[in-house]
Amino acid sequence: MIIKRMNALLVFLALSSLVSFAPPSAANIEIAIIVNSENPVTKMGSEFVRNYWLRRFVKRWKEINKGILPVDRKSKCAEQEIFYNQVLGLPSDKVEVYLTSRQYQNGDTPPLKLDTDADIITYVGREQGAIGYVNASSLSDSDKSVKVILQVSK
Numbered sequence: 001m002i003i004k005r006m007n008a009l010l011v012f013l014a015l016s017s018l019v020s021f022a023p024p025s026a027a028n029i030e031i032a033i034i035v036n037s038e039n040p041v042t043k044m045g046s047e048f049v050r051n052y053w054l055r056r057f058v059k060r061w062k063e064i065n066k067g068i069l070p071v072d073r074k075s076k077c078a079e080q081e082i083f084y085n086q087v088l089g090l091p092s093d094k095v096e097v098y099l100t101s102r103q104y105q106n107g108d109t110p111p112l113k114l115d116t117d118a119d120i121i122t123y124v125g126r127e128q129g130a131i132g133y134v135n136a137s138s139l140s141d142s143d144k145s146v147k148v149i150l151q152v153s154k
Helices: 002-020 046-053 079-089 092-106 117-127
Strands: 030-036 069-075 112-114 130-137 146-153
Touching: 002 146, 030 079, 046 079, 046 130, 046 146, 069 079, 069 092, 079 092, 079 130, 079 146, 112 117, 117 130, 117 146
Parallel strands: 069 112, 069 130
Antiparallel strands: 030 130, 030 146
16 A cells, blocks of 8 residues: 555656646747847838748848848747747748748748757847847847847747
């Protein structure tokens, strides 16, 4: 009887630790669409971000006369899912089809794909024409190289 209770307690503790250390679900994530701090654009709606990131109607930031450099995540993640679905309005397979067709039809270079939020923040902070998305919690007030132009949460 004591062994059964000890086993039950161990199973309970193991399950409790899994629950408390589980990564946050996509439902609790807020993403920030960021640009270089020297870009004079201060705010954009989802439609404008979509058109700029996909380079649909524009290929250059007219405000700074620089080419638009979209940045994406290398691996699928909750932030990418939120960005694709809520900002671009497309599932990931459609985004890839669109970007591939633009590459073949227009010679567009595909978005740069980086591993982490830190990599994206560094790149966007270094490149005036860059636009990317990160988990909003990855940004700190001390980082003045990028600025948020839109926030989206799921």
